[in-house]
Amino acid sequence: MTFLQIQDPSAKLPPQEKRSPVIGIDLGTTHSLCTYVPGGEGEAPQFLTTPALVPSVVAYHEEKFLVGEEALEAIQTHGAPGIGSFKRLMGRGLHELPDFLIQRYKMKTSSDKGLTLEVGGQETTPIELSALILKHLLKAAQDKLGEDVCEAVITVPAYFDEAARVATKDAARLAGLKPIRLLSEPTAAALAFGLETKEEGRYGVYDLGGGTFDISVLNLHGGVFRVEATAGHVALGGDDFDQAVADYLRDKHALVEITPALLTAARSLKEALSDKDRSPLPYAFDLPEGKLEGECAIEELLPLWAPLVDRSLSICDQVLFDLEGRAADIKGIILAGGGTRIPYLQERVAAHFNCPVFHHGNPDQLIALGAGFQAQGLSGEGDHLLLDVTPLSLGLETMGGLADKIIWRNSSLPTSKTQTFTTFQDGQQAMLIHVIQGEREKVEHCRSLGKFELSGIPPLPAGRAKVEVTFALDVDGLLTVTAQELTTGTSQEIQIKPSYGMTPEKIEEMILDSLENGQKDMEERLTAQAMMEAKTLASEVENALSQDKALLSQEELSKIEGALKALQQMIQNKALREDLSQQIKVLGALTEAFAEKRVSQAVKTHLSSGPKIQ
Amino acid sequence: MSKTYNCVSCKAPLEENLVICRVCQALQPIYSEVSPFRYFGFDPQFDLDELKLEREYLDLQVVVHPDKQAKRSAEECEYAKSHAIKVTQAYETLKDPIKRAQALMHLKGIELNLETHIQDPELLQQTLERQESLSNLSSKAAIKAFIDESEVAEAIVMQELSQAFRESNFDAVPERVAALRYAQKLYRDARMKLMHLTS
Numbered sequence: 001m002t003f004l005q006i007q008d009p010s011a012k013l014p015p016q017e018k019r020s021p022v023i024g025i026d027l028g029t030t031h032s033l034c035t036y037v038p039g040g041e042g043e044a045p046q047f048l049t050t051p052a053l054v055p056s057v058v059a060y061h062e063e064k065f066l067v068g069e070e071a072l073e074a075i076q077t078h079g080a081p082g083i084g085s086f087k088r089l090m091g092r093g094l095h096e097l098p099d100f101l102i103q104r105y106k107m108k109t110s111s112d113k114g115l116t117l118e119v120g121g122q123e124t125t126p127i128e129l130s131a132l133i134l135k136h137l138l139k140a141a142q143d144k145l146g147e148d149v150c151e152a153v154i155t156v157p158a159y160f161d162e163a164a165r166v167a168t169k170d171a172a173r174l175a176g177l178k179p180i181r182l183l184s185e186p187t188a189a190a191l192a193f194g195l196e197t198k199e200e201g202r203y204g205v206y207d208l209g210g211g212t213f214d215i216s217v218l219n220l221h222g223g224v225f226r227v228e229a230t231a232g233h234v235a236l237g238g239d240d241f242d243q244a245v246a247d248y249l250r251d252k253h254a255l256v257e258i259t260p261a262l263l264t265a266a267r268s269l270k271e272a273l274s275d276k277d278r279s280p281l282p283y284a285f286d287l288p289e290g291k292l293e294g295e296c297a298i299e300e301l302l303p304l305w306a307p308l309v310d311r312s313l314s315i316c317d318q319v320l321f322d323l324e325g326r327a328a329d330i331k332g333i334i335l336a337g338g339g340t341r342i343p344y345l346q347e348r349v350a351a352h353f354n355c356p357v358f359h360h361g362n363p364d365q366l367i368a369l370g371a372g373f374q375a376q377g378l379s380g381e382g383d384h385l386l387l388d389v390t391p392l393s394l395g396l397e398t399m400g401g402l403a404d405k406i407i408w409r410n411s412s413l414p415t416s417k418t419q420t421f422t423t424f425q426d427g428q429q430a431m432l433i434h435v436i437q438g439e440r441e442k443v444e445h446c447r448s449l450g451k452f453e454l455s456g457i458p459p460l461p462a463g464r465a466k467v468e469v470t471f472a473l474d475v476d477g478l479l480t481v482t483a484q485e486l487t488t489g490t491s492q493e494i495q496i497k498p499s500y501g502m503t504p505e506k507i508e509e510m511i512l513d514s515l516e517n518g519q520k521d522m523e524e525r526l527t528a529q530a531m532m533e534a535k536t537l538a539s540e541v542e543n544a545l546s547q548d549k550a551l552l553s554q555e556e557l558s559k560i561e562g563a564l565k566a567l568q569q570m571i572q573n574k575a576l577r578e579d580l581s582q583q584i585k586v587l588g589a590l591t592e593a594f595a596e597k598r599v600s601q602a603v604k605t606h607l608s609s610g611p612k613i614q
Numbered sequence: 615m616s617k618t619y620n621c622v623s624c625k626a627p628l629e630e631n632l633v634i635c636r637v638c639q640a641l642q643p644i645y646s647e648v649s650p651f652r653y654f655g656f657d658p659q660f661d662l663d664e665l666k667l668e669r670e671y672l673d674l675q676v677v678v679h680p681d682k683q684a685k686r687s688a689e690e691c692e693y694a695k696s697h698a699i700k701v702t703q704a705y706e707t708l709k710d711p712i713k714r715a716q717a718l719m720h721l722k723g724i725e726l727n728l729e730t731h732i733q734d735p736e737l738l739q740q741t742l743e744r745q746e747s748l749s750n751l752s753s754k755a756a757i758k759a760f761i762d763e764s765e766v767a768e769a770i771v772m773q774e775l776s777q778a779f780r781e782s783n784f785d786a787v788p789e790r791v792a793a794l795r796y797a798q799k800l801y802r803d804a805r806m807k808l809m810h811l812t813s
Binding site for chain 1: 672680681684685698702806812
């Protein structure tokens with residue numbers, strides 16, 4: 001039975017389900033930004049952050065995490081502990097990182113959070129740090145658009161592996177954003193270039209970001225952007241060029257080490273010298289390690305930069321190799337990423353590919369712009385289509401620790417490939433399916449994505465059982481592996497989640513925490529921390545007084561006792577966080593001299609009592 | 615001779631590909647038994663218009679790609695999902711001369727084993743000598759010359775393979791395919807060697 005729906009014409013129509021705006025985010029190593037491209041024709045793309053570039057830096061200052069410019073300021077003017085370039089840590093394990101970084105940030109591996117590090121005594125993870133940046137961008141977007149935003153296209157280096165991609169998605173979800181697509185950075189740049197210039201043909205994108213390098217070649221034709229080959233390096237970027245300039249300054253001025261301040265100076269020198277007409281350039285930097293004054297000619301830096309450029313160009317050769325004959329048709333190279341501002345680099349790239357280079361006025365913004373266009377496309381607006389590829393081969397471990405590739409790098413997505421394997425022992429009834437990612441021949445040089453066991457194989461002579469393994473990779477790069485034994489039809493299927501990073505349960509827990517409790521949760525956590533700190537301090541002071549009261553004058557003693565009592569009362573009354581923090585400071589200051597006296601007395605006793613054997 | 619297919623929606627005969635009806639634009643269900651040739655609406659022959667293949671592939675991707683399904687019904691979305699993978703698979707088979715030869719032989723009821731080696735002792739000897747001479751080359755210029763020669767050699771084998779199909783000389787196909795595999799490998803090895811020498 002069907003009823004006609006009767007509507008009161010004067011009543012308002014139910015609101016049409018309107019999708020909230022989908023934004024594009026460039027989550028960069030050194031800076032991040034977001035864009036929105038409205039659906040209507042001819043509407044200009046908008047940059048949602050002011051100033052346009054948000055430094056990808058987090059600092060811990062006055063008991064809270066600061067992001068972007070605020071974080072930079074806290075680090076520079078208050079010496080607050082902070083961290084940048086944490087994108088380089090996404091999806092990494094402890095064993096992949098240099099010792100100095102591990103020590104500087106007290107990095108550890110925890111079972112449910114993956115790699116953890118400390119910033120200002122607070123334990124955090126690269127995922128949480130990235131989530132802080134994303135939250136900051138999300139807020140800027142919501143303020144600017146005056147609408148709720150919950151979905152985003154986020155760009156990642158084309159050469160990011162599965163673990164780093166999953167980590168990026170986790171960060172987005174933690175920030176309250178649904179990552180509807182991770183888009184390769186060079187692809188994003190090509191999309192922005194193609195849609196803005198309406199150029200067609202085969203183009204390369206040379207993308208040198210702060211910390212990552214990618215080269216992709218795309219064919220732009222009739223609104224279809226087809227990635228043909230891509231390669232890259234996840235630890236080669238503009239930062240390395242800064243480092244080279246810092247090395248130069250250190251040697252020239254006989255400095256001992258490279259400090260963050262020296263690096264900042266090096267970066268500004270690099271940027272100034274990117275303007276050709278200004279070489280040689282006099283410089284003067286007022287740094288904590290002293291005044292640096294001198295003159296720098298670009299020719300002095302070229303020998304330091306040349307090896308970095310060479311490295312990037314040899315990666316380009318891999319792409320040219322994969323393209324075979326098509327390499328000759330490249331019409332031009334699109335430069336993306338702030339690192340490509342260096343004229344020397346532009347000349348080398350043009351010479352290497354033997355074609356013109358296209359330099360966008362704001363190479364830092366090109367990628368975010370592309371993310372915005374893709375967000376528009378995925379909202380059902382716009383009529384372009386992006387055909388992306390998988391940057392790294394996927395395969396299985398076979399006999400002797402060898403990697404057998406099933407989906408080769410540069411395969412168009414979505415894709416599905418099947419291969420048949422067999423048993424190597426008589427009567428073998430189970431098979432370990434070990435899924436790996438990478439180009440190398442040996443499993444130990446590839447990245448392990450997951451393992452599962454296919455059991456229930458009928459006991460047959462070696463080589464007789466047939467196991468069909470299917471790899472299906474969707475447009476998001478999500479891999480599903482199915483293994484099926486053909487004689488019995490026993491089958492098993494898993495979705496691959498890399499064994500690095502946070503467990504899904506932990507992510508869920510943290511998202512729920514942040515969603516349900518939000519600000520309140522934060523406040524509670526801080527209060528609990530302050531309470532813990534107060535209790536520790538009170539018991540320490542109490543303990544010290546009971547032992548070394550004699551070191552204090554009557555006046556000092558009564559002041560300390562007064563402040564201690566006040567703090568203990570606050571603990572009992574569960575005082576507000578601000579009051580607790582204040583009293584902790586007061587008592588801390590009063591007992592500072594007392595603590596010093598105790599230390600020097602302890603040293604004296606220790607010395608007079610002679611060497612001890614434990 | 616070959617089976618005809620009609621559009622599931624408007625019943626018009628599908629004369630081109632089996633992905634979308636060019637009359638009413640309806641997505642078609644997946645027919646698992648069809649060859650990649652029929653699927654793309656191409657004649658089952660070895661010689662193929664590569665530009666036409668590229669164009670058709672991109673046109674079909676615009677229809678079936680998961681990012682383009684915002685305005686489709688749930689049923690059509692399901693079809694699109696399977697087509698998206700199948701279009702790429704069929705395209706890759708048609709584009710690669712060896713896979714294309716294998717698919718054609720399959721249509722003739724012959725399964726082509728891609729692991730077989732060259733049988734003709736003279737040709738085998740020649741190929742091994744070429745491999746040997748590549749491993750002795752060390753100058754860029756010499757390798758570049760070798761690459762050019764290999765490219766020509768590969769083109770000649772392609773010609774022979776195409777001729778075998780045109781003359782329906784299917785007995786000659788396995789040997790030609792093996793020769794093509796060797797020629798491709800030689801060309802690739804030489805290019806790889808040059809790349810490593812350059813970088």
